[in-house]
Amino acid sequence: MTTPSQYIEVAIALPVDKTFTYAATPPLSHLICPGKRVLVPFRRRRVTGYVLGPAPPPRDYTAKAVLDVPDPSPLFPVEMIRFFRWVADYYLYPLGEVIRCALPGGLNRSDIETLSLTDAGRGACTSAILTPPEQEILRYLGKGPCKPGSLRRHMGSAMPAALLRMFERRGWVARERIAGRDQARQRTERYVAPGDGEMAGDSVSAPRKKILSVLRERGEVPLRALKEQVPTAAGLVRAMAQAGQVILSEKPVYRDPFGEPIRPDTPPKLTPEQAGIIGTVLENLDGGFSAWLLAGVTGSGKTEVYMRLARAVTDRDLPVVVLVPEIALISQMERRFRARFGEQVAVLHSGLSAGERYDQWLRILNGEARIIIGARSAIFAPCRRIGMIIVDEEHDTSYKQGADLLYNARDLAVVRARQLGGVALLGSATPSVQSFYNVKIRKFRELRLTRRVEKRPLPHISVVDLRQHRDVRGARRFITPPLHQAMKTALERREQVLIFLNRRGFASFPVCADCGAAVRCNHCDITLTLHRLASAYKCHYCGFTRPAPGACSACGSPNIKLLGMGTEKVEKAVNALFPEARVARMDRDTTTRKGSILKILKGLKNGAIDVLIGTQMVAKGHDFPNITVVGIICADLSLSMPDFRAGERTFQLLAQVAGRAGRGDVPGQVILQTYMPDHFSIMAARAQDFRAFYKTEIGFRKALGYPPESRLIQIRISGKDEEKTGDAARTLGLFCRDLRGRDTVYAAVEVLGPIESPISRIEDRYRWQMLLKGRNVSALRRFTRQMVSENAALFSHPKISVIVDVDPFFMS
Ligand SMILES: Nc1ncnc2c1ncn2[C@@H]1O[C@H](COP(=O)(O)OP(=O)(O)OP(=O)(O)O)[C@@H](O)[C@H]1O
Numbered sequence: 108m109t110t111p112s113q114y115i116e117v118a119i120a121l122p123v124d125k126t127f128t129y130a131a132t133p134p135l136s137h138l139i140c141p142g143k144r145v146l147v148p149f150r151r152r153r154v155t156g157y158v159l160g161p162a163p164p165p166r167d168y169t170a171k172a173v174l175d176v177p178d179p180s181p182l183f184p185v186e187m188i189r190f191f192r193w194v195a196d197y198y199l200y201p202l203g204e205v206i207r208c209a210l211p212g213g214l215n216r217s218d219i220e221t222l223s224l225t226d227a228g229r230g231a232c233t234s235a236i237l238t239p240p241e242q243e244i245l246r247y248l249g250k251g252p253c254k255p256g257s258l259r260r261h262m263g264s265a266m267p268a269a270l271l272r273m274f275e276r277r278g279w280v281a282r283e284r285i286a287g288r289d290q291a292r293q294r295t296e297r298y299v300a301p302g303d304g305e306m307a308g309d310s311v312s313a314p315r316k317k318i319l320s321v322l323r324e325r326g327e328v329p330l331r332a333l334k335e336q337v338p339t340a341a342g343l344v345r346a347m348a349q350a351g352q353v354i355l356s357e358k359p360v361y362r363d364p365f366g367e368p369i370r371p372d373t374p375p376k377l378t379p380e381q382a383g384i385i386g387t388v389l390e391n392l393d394g395g396f397s398a399w400l401l402a403g404v405t406g407s408g409k410t411e412v413y414m415r416l417a418r419a420v421t422d423r424d425l426p427v428v429v430l431v432p433e434i435a436l437i438s439q440m441e442r443r444f445r446a447r448f449g450e451q452v453a454v455l456h457s458g459l460s461a462g463e464r465y466d467q468w469l470r471i472l473n474g475e476a477r478i479i480i481g482a483r484s485a486i487f488a489p490c491r492r493i494g495m496i497i498v499d500e501e502h503d504t505s506y507k508q509g510a511d512l513l514y515n516a517r518d519l520a521v522v523r524a525r526q527l528g529g530v531a532l533l534g535s536a537t538p539s540v541q542s543f544y545n546v547k548i549r550k551f552r553e554l555r556l557t558r559r560v561e562k563r564p565l566p567h568i569s570v571v572d573l574r575q576h577r578d579v580r581g582a583r584r585f586i587t588p589p590l591h592q593a594m595k596t597a598l599e600r601r602e603q604v605l606i607f608l609n610r611r612g613f614a615s616f617p618v619c620a621d622c623g624a625a626v627r628c629n630h631c632d633i634t635l636t637l638h639r640l641a642s643a644y645k646c647h648y649c650g651f652t653r654p655a656p657g658a659c660s661a662c663g664s665p666n667i668k669l670l671g672m673g674t675e676k677v678e679k680a681v682n683a684l685f686p687e688a689r690v691a692r693m694d695r696d697t698t699t700r701k702g703s704i705l706k707i708l709k710g711l712k713n714g715a716i717d718v719l720i721g722t723q724m725v726a727k728g729h730d731f732p733n734i735t736v737v738g739i740i741c742a743d744l745s746l747s748m749p750d751f752r753a754g755e756r757t758f759q760l761l762a763q764v765a766g767r768a769g770r771g772d773v774p775g776q777v778i779l780q781t782y783m784p785d786h787f788s789i790m791a792a793r794a795q796d797f798r799a800f801y802k803t804e805i806g807f808r809k810a811l812g813y814p815p816e817s818r819l820i821q822i823r824i825s826g827k828d829e830e831k832t833g834d835a836a837r838t839l840g841l842f843c844r845d846l847r848g849r850d851t852v853y854a855a856v857e858v859l860g861p862i863e864s865p866i867s868r869i870e871d872r873y874r875w876q877m878l879l880k881g882r883n884v885s886a887l888r889r890f891t892r893q894m895v896s897e898n899a900a901l902f903s904h905p906k907i908s909v910i911v912d913v914d915p916f917f918m919s
């Protein structure tokens with residue numbers, strides 16, 4: 108707003124479903140513009156709101172005035188408001204809350220602030236008469252700037268906040284943000300390039316000649332590389348630079364997550380399939396919005412396709428957003444993109460500190476980054492324009508946010524690309540049923556990579572029927588003879604083995620041998636899992652822990668039988684069968700510490716690990732050429748989940764984990780152990796053929812009217828009082844049935860339930876759910892909106908929580 112408007116539209120970061128008009132009065136009116144936060148009075152409180160734009164003067168009330176404008180510049184570009192409004196409308200979520208969820212954490216937190224002592228403050232230490240706590244604050248800050256939190260912790264109860272504020276007012280202490288941490292992984296490295304100075308004939312010493320010949324041959328090289336050939340190079344090049352024989356420079360080097368510098372890469376020669384795909388997309392690049400599904404088998408070089416297309420987009424001066432499912436994979440993607448695009452890359456994910464994330468945000472907002480790589484939240488990257496949004500591993504469930512704003516970043520990628528006239532490119536070896544359906548109904552266009560690069564074959568998958576090994580005891584029960592043999596051969600050839608079981612812990616089903624009672628969680632309706640290393644039974648839902656071995660809580664017997672398996676038990680079995688092998692385990696128990704995932708991946712990369720055992724964490728996207736054998740301990744675990752997508756998840760997981768084998772020169776082999784060798788999900792995974800899977804699966808979905816044939820909205824009701832929670836669910840159910848009768852459009856909305864959730868209690872909260880199902884999305888949303896507005900008391904109930912999940916992903 109160049110001419111300050113008198114009234115502005117403000118979205119408030121509170122669960123209210125509309126926007127509000129406030130008055131922008133001098134002197135603040137000059138500071139106000141869309142994208143900034145404002146502090147406004149709201150129902151006798153002061154709350155943060157986001158400025159959306161000018162508003163017409165309100166007719167029937169007097170608008171209250173804005174109290175403060177904390178931001179010197181906007182936090183998001185005005186172009187994003189349209190996107191925010193779409194998200195709020197689609198996910199039935201308040202606009203102000205959408206914006207709050209979209210912005211990086213750290214805006215409102217003190218840990219991006221620092222306190223430091225000013226010169227006046229230093230003077231005060233010696234001149235003023237101070238109380239002991241005052242002296243202590245100044246002494247502590249005198250050691251250097253610190254975060255407010257650490258000062259608070261240091262002072263404990265001795266520090267009233269008022270004291271610090273007084274120091275700030277007196278100008279003794281300054282509060283500021285420290286910037287520049289986004290380059291945390293960046294160092295500089297010295298480079299040497301040939302100069303045009305004359306070579307002074309015979310007077311040039313042998314080492315100088317050697318340096319010059321290396322430079323003539325290779326052009327610019329890092330000084331480090333020269334030192335390998337001429338140990339005294341560091342001193343020599345300085346003198347040579349003065350003589351104009353060489354040119355010295357410093358360049359930023361990015362380190363990959365393994366701590367190694369990332370060197371610029373040379374793009375490989377494209378395979379004919381890759382080239383074909385890139386050509387097709389390029390032809391459509393300037394034609395406005397288009398959406399593509401890149402279905403490419405594991406190891407077919409999808410990332411290379413992404414990078415070539417990204418180059419074409421950045422050449423047109425437009426940014427590219429690359430979404431990747433998990434932090435470990437982001438670093439892999441980041442490494443490859445940095446090798447190609449260097450400093451143009453910015454990353455956004457939850458592994459960054461609040462301050463780092465904020466710094467990256469600003470780089471993107473200021474247009475300094477052209478390639479934005481991140482987890483799902485990066486779909487909210489503050490770009491004015493976007494040329495292309497790439498969603499890698501588009502089938503991955505982690506694109507669905509599980510709390511607060513329950514968005515799906517994969518779906519939003521298509522929405523945002525459409526709004527901005529860009530390209531949405533979704534890639535996977537195991538596309539989701541939803542996306543392939545979108546190909547079938549021509550919402551997406553399909554691109555195929557049917558072969559691995561370098562003519563590498565897809566791994567060979569053999570199925571082992573576990574029913575034939577039922578009576579075997581001990582380690583052999585999980586590591587059947589065919590798997591044992593394959594592992595043995597691989598280890599003898601110094602190749603690596605990956606073992607997959609999608610359940611952590613040692614025994615997932617401990618039961619009393621005397622009375623048969625299962626060891627259960629005190630707070631959830633679920634059995635506990637024994638974790639041997641931690642000597643404890645743990646609940647995988649709420650974290651409740653009981654010491655092990657312990658006694659049966661029903662009959663007191665100490666005889667607990669450890670049924671059910673987990674990665675810990677598999678690890679023990681592998682150690683027993685291969686005592687020489689270096690075995691590592693990767694699951695949530697071994698990766699709680701920051702950096703531990705990368706440490707394991709590094710061990711795999713440099714050959715310090717022979718066998719890696721893990722949960723789905725090992726299944727995704729990793730590219731380790733020396734893994735030749737993949738063992739799947741029990742393929743069926745995820746099939747029994749009470750969820751209509753159980754078959755789809757199982758197929759994807761198995762085909763993905765199988766795809767980790769044989770990515771180098773040696774062909775891969777997969778041993779898939781299962782109790783259900785004839786299940787179509789398992790047969791399709793064995794054939795690594797998602798089209799075969801889709802054909803059968805879509806038949807079921809159609810017959811049952813489940814997505815993608817219809818849309819779902821799930822209503823989840825929970826509370827600590829068993830009876831009241833059930834009552835609330837039933838009341839809402841009756842309301843919905845009544846609402847169906849009010850309107851012919853509503854009649855097409857199906858109401859399923861309410862029923863108790865498959866896990867009926869988690870963390871002492873009783874859980875119910877109801878599904879609204881329909882083909883007409885807008886009717887479905889209108890129905891839900893009306894349900895929410897006519898049950899306002901229930902939706903804001905202090906003791907019962909009711910959550911609306913549009914396009915739910917987790918049905919338990
Ligand atoms: N044209 C090419 N020529 C040679 N090597 C290539 C080519 N394209 C990609 N590669 C290499 O092939 C390997 C596999 O590629 P990439 O990881 O991109 O496969 P992907 O399709 O993403 O696999 P997945 O779906 O299993 O993650 C990588 O090491 C990559 O550098």
Ligand SMILES: [Zn+2]
Pocket residue numbers: 628629630631646647648649650651869870
């Ligand atoms: Zn629990």
